[in-house]
Amino acid sequence: MNLQIAMILGQDGVTNGAIYALLALSILLVFTVTRVLFIPLGEFVAFGALTMAAFQAGKAPALVWLLAGFAVAVAVADVLAAFRNSGRVRFSGAQAFRLAYPFVLGFALYRLPLAELPMSVQVLLTLALVVPLGPQIYRLFFQPIASAPVLILLIVSIAVHVAMVGIALLLFGPSGAKTTPFSEAGLELGPITLNSQTLWVIAVSVGLIIVLYQFFERSVYGKALRATAINRVGAQLMGISPVFAGKASFFLATLIATLSGVLIAPITTIYYDSGFIISLKGFIGSIIGGLVSYPVAALGAVLVGMLEAFSAFWASTYKEVIVFTLIIPFLLWRSLTVRHVEEEE
Template sequence: MNFQIAMLLGQDGITNGAIYALLALSILLVFTVTRILLVPQGEFVVYGALTMASLQAGQPTAMVWLLLGLTLIDCALDLFDAARASHAFRFPRRTPLKLGYALAMVALVTQLPLAELPMAVQALLTLALVVPMGPQIYRLVFQPIASASSLVLLIVAIAVHVAMVGIALLLFGPEGARTTPFSEAGLELGPVTFNSQTLWVIAVSLALIVGLFLFFERSLYGKALRATAVNRMGARLMGISPSLAGKSTFFLASLIGTLSGILIAPITTLYFDSGFVISLKGFVGAIIGGLVSYPVAALGALGVGLVEAFSMFWASTYKEIIVFTLIIPFLLWRSLTSRHVEEEE
């Protein structure tokens, strides 16, 4: 291996590590606030990439019909909860807004010349279609069982992952897809030329990380989510809604996942079932952070990307095994240094 090859591998490793870091942060965020290990986080990546590819192909994506269906179920549950309330029936004010948003997206997707739209508009339309799935999934699946044990929540998360993979196959088909790169330019540093898409991934990842830091440090909603992560019962006693916290974290997770899919779609071909392996690598980074520390999780995910890239050169056949083996020493260390407390029924 010479210096040029090492730089190329390092470029791939940093690109992949940046995406894994974002997924690790979103997995960690959802887990600390809701105790849900978000197994289907990688599916948001796949949905974002394949929806973007569908828009660029000029085909009205079936994703909009999934959005409309989930919105109708969400609105029906809101009306049912309002009818069951002990006080007088009050029509949920957000129900018309949710339904109007879904119908507006149907009109846009079916009427606009999708393939002729600027790439920035296509990306925004992809985010508008896929990101609402996060809060909707929490509302339909996890909110009714929010007080269940962590094991039950994990089993349900696995079921959601399996369902989303099947729905992706139904919506997008078995063929993989790539999207058009954001730009063809590059940055030359000595003998190595950095792909423009790599620079986009790194720049957007850093912007998201800084944005999340400012959100949690400066905004009221961010501080409420931090309080929920530190002490859920105390946050509830202070008037912070657990359902709002859950929906907010799922919104952030779906936003990060969808944006990650848009970023990596020009670099690699994604299939309907590619999300699980991607989210597992983000999960390895989250485990390195002990499912507690955001900076350590981000650094761990970056290390996963670099190990994966250099493993492709030295032992490409065992690349996945080497990456997932990284989790073992950290699990052993956590097991030996943590106090085990039996959960009381």
């Protein structure tokens, strides 16, 4: 291995690590706020990439009907919950908007010349279509069992993941997709040329991390989520709604995952089931951070990306084995250094 090869591998490692870092932060955010290990997070990476590819092909993805079906189910669940609590049927303006939103969006998608739209508009439409699925999934599958033990939440998360993979196969088919890069320009850096999409990935990842930091440090909603993550019961006693915190964390996590899928779609071919492996590597980063520390999780995710890139050069056959084996020493170290506390029933 010479310097040029090492720099090329480093470029790939940093690119992958930036995406893994975003997913690691998303996993940590959801877990600390809701105690849910959001295994279906990877499906939103695939949904984002495949939806963007469908738009560039001039097709309106059938995912809009999944969004509509979930919206109807959420509306029914809200009406039934209101009836059980007060004995009356209530349907607010916000609920009407959430119910009408996917149908209006679907009408627009089938009318617009999707392939001719600017890429920025295609990205916004992708986010508008995929991201609302996150809060819907929380409302339908996790909000009713929010106080259940972590093991029950994990089992439900696995079940949702399996269902979402099957739905992705039904909606997008088994064929992979790759999108057009944001730009064709490159940056000369010594003996190598940095791909423009690599620069986009790094820039957007760093920008998102900065925005998230400012959101949690300076905004009221961010501080509310931090309070819920530190002490759920105390936050609830102070008037912070756990339902709002759960939906907000799922919204942010799916936003990051969808945008990650849009960013990596020009670099690699994405299939309906590709998201699981990608999010699993982000999960390793979050484990390195102990499912607590955001900075350590981000650094751990970058380490995973670098290890993956260099493993592909030295032992490509065992690349995944080497990456996933990284989790073992950290689990052993944490089991020996962290005091175990039984969860209160």
